[in-house]
Amino acid sequence: MLILTSPTLEGKEIKECHGLVTGDALLGANLYKDMFSGVRDVVGGRTSKYEEELKHARNIALKSMEEKAGDKGANAIIGTFVTYHNLGGTMGNTIMVTVYGTAVTYME
Incomplete structure (x- = not known):
């Protein structure tokens, strides 16, 4: 399935x-990752564990969106x-990744 940021195909x-x-x-970011990330931020460098976790969460969200589009009979999302979103408060240190788009069927 095509997943595009553009408004057209x-x-x-x-x-x-x-x-x-x-x-x-x-x-959900745990305490040890938070502590390690803080140390990396002080001494410099990238927090690759967070980057990996964000990528994983983004892929889960994209897969969910793609399945919903497929259920509607679409072959692309534009x-x-x-x-x-950082969900602080009672959710602790939780980040929510949301993806959205318009499901369409195009002529191949």
Whole structure:
């Protein structure tokens, strides 16, 4: 399935619009990762563990969105956005990754 950030499929005719599809994933950061990340931030460098976890959460959200689009009969998702939210408070140090776009069927 094509997943694009553009609002159209260049050179393709959209046959049907199926509407909004979304996907979410929660990423809970634990205390040890937080402490290690803080040390890395002080001495410099990238916090690769967080980057890996964010990538994993984003992939889960994308897969969820793709499955919902497929259930609607779509073969592409256009206008895709990826957002990240820090859910502090009672959720602790949790990050939510949300993806959304418009499910469409295009002529192949």
